[in-house]
Amino acid sequence: MTSTEANSRPSSPEANSRPSSPEAGRPTKQRLAVARIMDTFEGFRSAQEVHTLLATAGETVGLATVYRALQRMAEAGEVDTLRTEEGELTYRRCSTTHHHHLVCRACGATVEIEGPAVERWAQTVSHEHGYVDVSHTLEIFGTCADCARVSTGGR
Amino acid sequence: MTSTEANSRPSSPEANSRPSSPEAGRPTKQRLAVARIMDTFEGFRSAQEVHTLLATAGETVGLATVYRALQRMAEAGEVDTLRTEEGELTYRRCSTTHHHHLVCRACGATVEIEGPAVERWAQTVSHEHGYVDVSHTLEIFGTCADCARVSTGGR
DNA sequence: GATGAAATGAGAATCGTTGTCAACTTGGCT
DNA sequence: AGCCAAGTTGACAACGATTCTCATTTCATC
Numbered sequence: 001m002t003s004t005e006a007n008s009r010p011s012s013p014e015a016n017s018r019p020s021s022p023e024a025g026r027p028t029k030q031r032l033a034v035a036r037i038m039d040t041f042e043g044f045r046s047a048q049e050v051h052t053l054l055a056t057a058g059e060t061v062g063l064a065t066v067y068r069a070l071q072r073m074a075e076a077g078e079v080d081t082l083r084t085e086e087g088e089l090t091y092r093r094c095s096t097t098h099h100h101h102l103v104c105r106a107c108g109a110t111v112e113i114e115g116p117a118v119e120r121w122a123q124t125v126s127h128e129h130g131y132v133d134v135s136h137t138l139e140i141f142g143t144c145a146d147c148a149r150v151s152t153g154g155r
Numbered sequence: 156m157t158s159t160e161a162n163s164r165p166s167s168p169e170a171n172s173r174p175s176s177p178e179a180g181r182p183t184k185q186r187l188a189v190a191r192i193m194d195t196f197e198g199f200r201s202a203q204e205v206h207t208l209l210a211t212a213g214e215t216v217g218l219a220t221v222y223r224a225l226q227r228m229a230e231a232g233e234v235d236t237l238r239t240e241e242g243e244l245t246y247r248r249c250s251t252t253h254h255h256h257l258v259c260r261a262c263g264a265t266v267e268i269e270g271p272a273v274e275r276w277a278q279t280v281s282h283e284h285g286y287v288d289v290s291h292t293l294e295i296f297g298t299c300a301d302c303a304r305v306s307t308g309g310r
Numbered sequence: 311g312a313t314g315a316a317a318t319g320a321g322a323a324t325c326g327t328t329g330t331c332a333a334c335t336t337g338g339c340t
Numbered sequence: 341a342g343c344c345a346a347g348t349t350g351a352c353a354a355c356g357a358t359t360c361t362c363a364t365t366t367c368a369t370c
Binding site: 311312313314315316317318319320321322323324325326327328329330331332333334335336337338339340 | 365
């Protein structure tokens with residue numbers, strides 16, 4: 001502590017420091033580790049999987065911290081989220097433009113797809129019904145060529 | 156498809172002499188109660204809400220039973236499921252034809268919508284990428300006219 | 311009516327996710 | 341260079357939705 005209060009410069013409580021990035025947060029070691037590991041894989045991974053991946057890579061980051069980091073990155077648009085059919089949230093680094101995914105049920109291979117027509121259609125239909133502030137979720141699930149080839153012999 | 160086809164028949168083979176309904180199950184009082192209450196409302200309701208609704212209606216059905224009944228009805232195509240943005244599963248009785256929903260974030264009002272063009276587009280895009288056995292989820296969220304009117308003064 | 315499989319219900323058990331809070335960093339400022 | 345305040349972290353508790361367990365009850369059939 002500063003022994004007694006410095007009478008000369010009480011220092012303004014706030015308003016003097018300018019956050020370099022309004023909602024950026026700090027680039028801590030843990031966040032950087034999470035951000036880095038997100039570049040090392042292709043498909044969508046759950047927070048827990050990311051946590052395990054980090055541990056395997058030698059980076060020890062708390063599970064709660066991984067959740068928080070991914071959450072923040074998702075809000076910032078740095079990663080995309082996808083809710084699996086079982087309800088689990090998964091994350092993946094991807095482009096910031098609005099798009100959807102074509103995911104293989106078997107191996108998880110993902111293809112980013114765009115559908116301007118769909119976007120427009122969603123807007124139009126919504127407005128026709130008086131809805132505003134519209135957003136939508138669209139995910140396509142299927143079996144990719146490779147997995148389909150393998151499964152043909154099964155059963 | 157939540158499915159859970161993990162476990163088969165735990166009991167002994169037991170030759171089914173004459174299955175009146177292969178996968179129908181029995182029309183018990185509880186299931187009938189759940190089926191009946193599903194006709195009394197419009198939007199999507201979670202299993203817990205349905206359970207409360209039943210209790211309010213004087214029908215006492217265990218929560219687990221409500222879950223099981225809704226699950227079964229969903230598999231049978233008698234009700235439609237929708238995963239909310241928070242990840243909670245909700246159910247609603249609706250037509251068996253494939254369609255999507257336009258849901259109000261505020262009041263839950265739902266409009267069933269169809270988009271043949273979207274269906275075709277999804278198929279086409281998927282096939283272009285070599286995917287087969289394709290399905291998709293598409294939900295549109297927005298604020299309905301009524302709620303939008305109210306919120307204009309709020310906040 | 312007896313019988314056995316299916317179904318129910320109450321609560322425990324899971325599991326993903328979030329909250330709590332003390333200890334620790336970080337950045338800014340003196 | 342060093343200190344303070346605020347932002348972060350991590351371990352674990354808390355939570356909420358859903359599923360599982362299993363003793364008891366109900367249904368359809370004999």
